[in-house]
Amino acid sequence: MAPVLELRNITKQFPGVLANDHINLTLEEGEIHALLGENGAGKSTLMNILYGLYSPDEGEILIHGQATKISGPTDAIRQGIGMVHQHFMLVPVLTVAENVMLGEESTRGLVLDRKKVAAKIRDLSQRHGLEVDPDIKVENLSVGVRQRVEIIKVLYRSANILILDEPTAVLTPQEADDLFGILRSLRDQGVSIIFISHKLREVLDLADRVTVIRRGRVVGEMQTAGASQAMLAELMVGRQVALTVDKETATAGETVLSFENLKVLDNRLHVAVDDASLEVRAGEILGVAGVQGNGQTELVEALTGLRTVQDGKVFIAGQDVTNASPRKITECGVSHIPEDRQEDGLVLSFPIYDNLIINTYYRPPFAKGMVVNEKAIVGQADGLIEEFDIRTPSAAVPVSNLSGGNQQKVIVARELNRPIKLLIANQPTRGLDVGSIEFIHQQLVHKRDEGAAVLLVSAELDEIMGLADRIAVIFKGKFTAVVDADEVSKEQVGLMMAGNSLEEALANAPKRTSKERDIVT
Amino acid sequence: MTATTAPVNTSLGAYAARRERRKTIAYGIFFLLVALAIALLFVRNSAPGMESTFKLNPTTKEKVVPLGDLVLPTQAALIVLAGIVSVIGLYQLVKGFKRAVIVLGIVALLFVFAFLIWAVRGKSINLLGILTFTVAAATPIAFGAMSGVMCERSGVVNIAIEGMMLTGAMVAVVFASISGSLWLGLLGAVISAGLLGVFLAVLAIHFRVDQIIAGTAINIFALGITSFISQRFLQPTPALNSGGVFAKIAIPWLSQIPIIGPVFFNQSIIIYILFATVIAIHFMLFYTRWGLRTRAVGEHPRAADTLGVNVFKIRYINVIIGGMIAGVGGAYFTIGSVGRFDEAITAGKGFIGLAAMIFGRWTPLGAYGASLIFGFSDALQARLQVLGKTQVPIPSEWLLILPYLVTMIVLAGVVGKTVAPAADGKPYIKD
Numbered sequence A: 001m002a003p004v005l006e007l008r009n010i011t012k013q014f015p016g017v018l019a020n021d022h023i024n025l026t027l028e029e030g031e032i033h034a035l036l037g038e039n040g041a042g043k044s045t046l047m048n049i050l051y052g053l054y055s056p057d058e059g060e061i062l063i064h065g066q067a068t069k070i071s072g073p074t075d076a077i078r079q080g081i082g083m084v085h086q087h088f089m090l091v092p093v094l095t096v097a098e099n100v101m102l103g104e105e106s107t108r109g110l111v112l113d114r115k116k117v118a119a120k121i122r123d124l125s126q127r128h129g130l131e132v133d134p135d136i137k138v139e140n141l142s143v144g145v146r147q148r149v150e151i152i153k154v155l156y157r158s159a160n161i162l163i164l165d166e167p168t169a170v171l172t173p174q175e176a177d178d179l180f181g182i183l184r185s186l187r188d189q190g191v192s193i194i195f196i197s198h199k200l201r202e203v204l205d206l207a208d209r210v211t212v213i214r215r216g217r218v219v220g221e222m223q224t225a226g227a228s229q230a231m232l233a234e235l236m237v238g239r240q241v242a243l244t245v246d247k248e249t250a251t252a253g254e255t256v257l258s259f260e261n262l263k264v265l266d267n268r269l270h271v272a273v274d275d276a277s278l279e280v281r282a283g284e285i286l287g288v289a290g291v292q293g294n295g296q297t298e299l300v301e302a303l304t305g306l307r308t309v310q311d312g313k314v315f316i317a318g319q320d321v322t323n324a325s326p327r328k329i330t331e332c333g334v335s336h337i338p339e340d341r342q343e344d345g346l347v348l349s350f351p352i353y354d355n356l357i358i359n360t361y362y363r364p365p366f367a368k369g370m371v372v373n374e375k376a377i378v379g380q381a382d383g384l385i386e387e388f389d390i391r392t393p394s395a396a397v398p399v400s401n402l403s404g405g406n407q408q409k410v411i412v413a414r415e416l417n418r419p420i421k422l423l424i425a426n427q428p429t430r431g432l433d434v435g436s437i438e439f440i441h442q443q444l445v446h447k448r449d450e451g452a453a454v455l456l457v458s459a460e461l462d463e464i465m466g467l468a469d470r471i472a473v474i475f476k477g478k479f480t481a482v483v484d485a486d487e488v489s490k491e492q493v494g495l496m497m498a499g500n501s502l503e504e505a506l507a508n509a510p511k512r513t514s515k516e517r518d519i520v521t
Numbered sequence B: 001m002t003a004t005t006a007p008v009n010t011s012l013g014a015y016a017a018r019r020e021r022r023k024t025i026a027y028g029i030f031f032l033l034v035a036l037a038i039a040l041l042f043v044r045n046s047a048p049g050m051e052s053t054f055k056l057n058p059t060t061k062e063k064v065v066p067l068g069d070l071v072l073p074t075q076a077a078l079i080v081l082a083g084i085v086s087v088i089g090l091y092q093l094v095k096g097f098k099r100a101v102i103v104l105g106i107v108a109l110l111f112v113f114a115f116l117i118w119a120v121r122g123k124s125i126n127l128l129g130i131l132t133f134t135v136a137a138a139t140p141i142a143f144g145a146m147s148g149v150m151c152e153r154s155g156v157v158n159i160a161i162e163g164m165m166l167t168g169a170m171v172a173v174v175f176a177s178i179s180g181s182l183w184l185g186l187l188g189a190v191i192s193a194g195l196l197g198v199f200l201a202v203l204a205i206h207f208r209v210d211q212i213i214a215g216t217a218i219n220i221f222a223l224g225i226t227s228f229i230s231q232r233f234l235q236p237t238p239a240l241n242s243g244g245v246f247a248k249i250a251i252p253w254l255s256q257i258p259i260i261g262p263v264f265f266n267q268s269i270i271i272y273i274l275f276a277t278v279i280a281i282h283f284m285l286f287y288t289r290w291g292l293r294t295r296a297v298g299e300h301p302r303a304a305d306t307l308g309v310n311v312f313k314i315r316y317i318n319v320i321i322g323g324m325i326a327g328v329g330g331a332y333f334t335i336g337s338v339g340r341f342d343e344a345i346t347a348g349k350g351f352i353g354l355a356a357m358i359f360g361r362w363t364p365l366g367a368y369g370a371s372l373i374f375g376f377s378d379a380l381q382a383r384l385q386v387l388g389k390t391q392v393p394i395p396s397e398w399l400l401i402l403p404y405l406v407t408m409i410v411l412a413g414v415v416g417k418t419v420a421p422a423a424d425g426k427p428y429i430k431d
Helices: A043-050 A073-078 A096-101 A114-128 A143-156 A173-188 A200-206 A229-237 A296-303 A326-331 A341-345 A374-387 A404-416 A434-449 A461-467 A490-497 A502-508 B012-043 B074-094 B100-119 B127-153 B161-179 B182-206 B211-234 B260-264 B269-287 B289-299 B301-306 B311-338 B349-359 B364-387 B396-400 B402-414
Strands: A005-014 A017-027 A032-036 A058-063 A066-068 A081-084 A161-165 A192-197 A209-214 A217-223 A255-265 A271-281 A285-289 A309-316 A334-337 A422-426 A453-458 A470-475 A478-484 B051-055 B070-073 B124-126 B248-250 B266-268
Touching: A005 A043, A017 A032, A017 A043, A017 A058, A017 A217, A032 A043, A032 A173, A032 A200, A032 A229, A043 A161, A043 A192, A073 A081, A081 A143, A096 A114, A096 A143, A096 B289, A114 A143, A114 A173, A143 A173, A173 A192, A173 A200, A173 A490, A192 A200, A200 A229, A209 A229, A217 A229, A229 A434, A255 A296, A255 A453, A271 A296, A271 A309, A271 A453, A271 A478, A285 A434, A285 A461, A285 A490, A296 A309, A296 A422, A296 A453, A326 A334, A334 A404, A341 A404, A374 A404, A404 A434, A422 A434, A434 A453, A434 A461, A453 A461, A461 A490, A470 A490, A478 A502, A490 A502, B012 B074, B012 B100, B051 B074, B051 B100, B051 B127, B070 B074, B074 B100, B100 B364, B124 B127, B127 B161, B127 B260, B127 B266, B127 B269, B127 B289, B127 B311, B127 B349, B127 B364, B161 B182, B161 B211, B161 B311, B161 B349, B182 B211, B182 B311, B260 B266, B266 B269, B266 B311, B269 B289, B269 B311, B269 B364, B289 B301, B289 B311, B301 B311, B311 B349, B349 B364, B349 B402, B364 B396, B364 B402, B396 B402
Parallel strands: A032 A192, A032 A209, A081 A161, A161 A192, A285 A453, A285 A470, A334 A422, A422 A453, B051 B124
Antiparallel strands: A005 A017, A005 A058, A058 A066, A209 A217, A255 A271, A255 A309, A470 A478, B051 B070, B248 B266
């Protein structure tokens, strides 16, 4: 029998980049096929070709053995291809039913037939274990449920080929497990699934087969049964990659950062950080684990002077810096890798060299009285580009032209090139590929070993488990537990992230095994 | 900013409750101040024995079920009103209403009523006349607001409504004068403003020009060209500027209902077109496929695009229809009311329409309600001037700015945080 989908010699050239270079891919009926590759390897381009958003320069697409052209999303949907995008394509103010029917509305005469759509959604929910209320507005749903809505959208259009682009990036470990259960059950009912990811563990866990691409080319295709993480990582990056973070046991010194009874509001003036207290010592990495949106953003902004502290005190190296200006906090020896590099970390339209001095421009040698010293600025930039391995043709390139990983390296270079006492890193590796993650992890450990205190906020539990010496779990703005990283297992932290107490978590999840620290990608 | 006496361990619920409480008290104090204002400004400046008369019958000889005049003893009525408002204020202060914003509306209404009673002390005023004029004055504002709803729901900011209305106003009268048909005049207005809509759509959607700048350019262009044509052609040739006016049409049965009948159902055909437009947009937006797609495109165009919805097509059509609606509103200025065109005849009503749209939270019904409030302030201003300086010792210049003052207060204060369509004003770039 012909495969459900076959891509033959797909080639796509963009100005200056060969995004896809004669890519071949086959998807059999009822399999989960992982597409593995670093950011910028050409995964998204390939899927956009499949979904009709780009047209390939060369090559052909066969569906059930028939050569076909896909001219746009409507066409893709008509041919049974459905896509769950990495950034959800849902309209928050519309209901689930409205989102699901959009573009394929049921009507009676002129009027939308909401009841019929709701009934169909309930039917799909029941059949596939995708529980959701069709009449609720999407803005009131959690991220995990929103993803279910995305899958329902695809099933509603009777797709039998399902593409998921980095679906676990925004999920808690438990939500990811639920998702995998749903995907397996869909597979067993004959749906064929393409699963795009750069997380090795997930690929091995979920997929039946995997195709690895690097720099626009297929570099390997195999059954996951015989594959190992190290092998896939090497294929994906093109060299041996350290999957474990090499680090010694921490030798914690005196307290650098401490805050007491901290209360911070979010933009809607709800309490986001509630009576939180913590100490971070020199020479340790303290990992804040928590599902996105539990107050981490507001906590970090309050500590770095970007958000008003309503109640409580913040001390850095013994100095009271509650509601101090960001510059004052920076001058206390604090570095900050912000959560959203494009929004808060960089001025995208500025060249690299200006982004590298954006917090020190007023000091010599970059400032000479009222004027800036261009020579010193560009000179420093050239040095840092070399040292931090930022891939760019020159220091004058606007950072908007760099890849995500290189943008993050610009921030890391700016923040870590001076002696610091405290590093606050919020989601420092979000959306980055294995190679860049490895680099940034090394930098964090390096700063720790130099004696800086590191506060690492991450929604990636693997990252926390791999790097942190102590772990503080944040849930609804409160720290529910602060524990030594050696004493808990990943499952236990996962339970606490979902709101369980330390006691419940210790009782209800498997204990830590010795290999816990191994994997960080 | 923060209460230092607050307990350190404030739970989420308790904190929110404290904020709520503070708001409740602020409203209560405000209501009491309103009561005080009624007492000090109005009760003190009236004498016992005076009466305020509100006539409730139309001045023209239409068949309506006749009503007696509403005669109120001025001072007593004002004292009662001040009393009611202070009771509301005290209740708000002590217990708090569930939906304080609605109570705020009621208090504002009572204050206006008190003001009216005081202004006509010892005299009479035709309340029905004020209300009828309110509906008329609200009409161009509401057309502007509907035009805005159409455009902004699909994600295009239309600040050019003023210019579209101005163009429609002039074209309507010229076409009507030349052809002798008011309907052809109306058609001309719709087409000309629709063409400006096409122009805005091409600039905003295709060329992704900043929508404020594109709209401003259209406004300046419309003001310039209409003034030029007016001076060069309409003034020397009055025959071009006398198209006549749509006659009032009394709707059988409905127009005989007391108060509501003459106010709403004995009006120009253009006002009936407005009612139909408001209802049609409401239905279209919330019950049809087109509406769902329009709302999706205004909120999250990429999501709509990935489902095969043509973002550009939806926006083009909505903006062009928006332009046509503004054209009807423009025609109302000339062939709907005075029958001739004067320079800048629209006098900013298009912009007030935008304010009404925001006040009405981008919904057609809400925007019409808001338009009526602006229309009322306009009507009030006109009537107060007629009453004269001794009755209302406020300079007429101040009264003239009343509608605009209301606009600013509404936009700045009462509306607070409204949520515009998320993609409003942002060009869509398909990559």
